[in-house]
Amino acid sequence: MRVRRLKQMLLFGPYVVFLVTVIMCVLLFVLISKEDRRIDALEEEIGHIATNQNSLIEEVSSVSSSVDELGSAVGAISKELSLIDIGAYEEKTDANERKAWPKKVYLTFDDGPSSNTAKILDILDKYGVKGNFFCVGTENEDLRKMYNRIVDEGHVLCMHSYSHKYNEIYSSVDAFTEDLDKIYSLLYEVTGKKPVGYRFPGGSSNSVSKIPMEEFIKVLDERGITYYDWNVVAGDATNPMLPAEKIIENSLCDLNEYEEAMILFHDLYNKTSTVEALPEIIEAIQANGIPIVPIDDKTMPIKHYTSTN
Ligand SMILES: [Zn+2]
Incomplete structure (x- = not known):
């Protein structure tokens, strides 16, 4: 009985081992291909993230360059404004001086x-x-x-x-x-x-x-x-x-x-x-609103004489 069982085992053993191996291989293959797909999906996701990141970086850099441009535009405008201001002031001063003379x-x-x-x-x-x-x-x-x-x-x-x-x-x-x-x-x-x-x-x-x-x-x-x-x-x-x-x-x-x-x-x-x-x-x-005044201590004396006369 034992011998027959042993024979049976010897006869079917390799098949069982083979079958188990095949099953395990199939399982392994399924598992590996599943993991593979996951890895692919992950890689894809990582790729997406990377792309997103790149586009984000691009976007940030474009925003920052826009900000720069805006800054320089603001600078240019303010420079122009300040020039206009100074110009206007100078013009005003000149005009005032011209208008104010004589005092x-x-x-x-x-x-x-x-x-x-x-x-x-x-x-x-x-x-x-x-x-x-x-x-x-x-x-x-x-x-x-x-x-x-x-x-x-x-x-x-x-x-x-x-x-x-x-x-x-x-x-x-x-x-x-x-x-x-x-x-x-x-x-x-x-x-x-x-x-x-x-x-x-x-x-x-x-x-x-x-x-x-x-x-x-x-x-x-x-x-x-x-x-x-x-x-x-x-x-x-x-x-x-x-x-x-x-x-x-x-x-x-x-x-x-x-x-x-x-x-x-x-x-x-x-x-x-x-x-x-x-x-x-x-x-x-x-x-013209110009005062006509008498000579006093504050009068700036007009003098024609110079030592080269
Ligand atoms: Zn005289």
């Missing part, structure tokens, strides 16, 4: 007092403005009263030499000093007030004096007297007399060239067109 106008009258002084004072009074009178000496008592009227009405009384004779004043430092002392004393005695400043006959850059103007300026400096030239010329010094329209034009056309404009007029008996022109000149200046 002050000084009306100065040389060579008085004369028969026109009272008329000039009346006009200044009518418009409520103060003038600056660079006066010469006079023996005429009626005209001397004008020194007082100038001071009493709040105008500035300045010196313009006593004699106004170029050949005498500029002949020597002594002659200049003597003439200066004479006009200073006269104005001080008549009005009780020290005259404010000086204007050289012919200006500090006159070509008449044979002695360097520096010598005379030194005399004024020693006495603490400021001299004033001018930067706008009414042109009324000419002979024959200039028509009022021309004086108006001369007085107004160059005004905006200067921060402080000092107009030179003449107060002489024969300068009636100056008196005639004055109201329109004042009205035009006032219409």
Whole structure:
């Protein structure tokens, strides 16, 4: 029995082993191919993820480059804006400066007092403005009263030499000093007030004096007297007399060239067109809102003289 069973086992054993092996192989194959598919699916998924990641990276980089572009665009815009701002500011500043000039106008009258002084004072009074009178000496008592009227009405009384004779004043430092002392004393005695400043006959850059103007300026400096030239010329010094329209034009056309404009007029008996022109000149200046002021400590003295003259 045992032998028969053994025989049977020997006979069927290999078949069983073979069968089991086959079954196991099939199972293994099924398992492997299943795992294979899973691996494939996983690989695919990984591929997808990688692709997604790449496209995400691409997207991020494109977004970041867009942000960069936006940033540089913003930078460019802001730069442009700031340029526009600065440009606008500069333009505004220029325009303002141009519009704001002159900030002050000084009306100065040389060579008085004369028969026109009272008329000039009346006009200044009518418009409520103060003038600056660079006066010469006079023996005429009626005209001397004008020194007082100038001071009493709040105008500035300045010196313009006593004699106004170029050949005498500029002949020597002594002659200049003597003439200066004479006009200073006269104005001080008549009005009780020290005259404010000086204007050289012919200006500090006159070509008449044979002695360097520096010598005379030194005399004024020693006495603490400021001299004033001018930067706008009414042109009324000419002979024959200039028509009022021309004086108006001369007085107004160059005004905006200067921060402080000092107009030179003449107060002489024969300068009636100056008196005639004055109201329109004042009205035009006032219409532009520019103050007409008297000389004071803050006035920037206009000086023609330079050491190279
Ligand atoms: Zn003069």
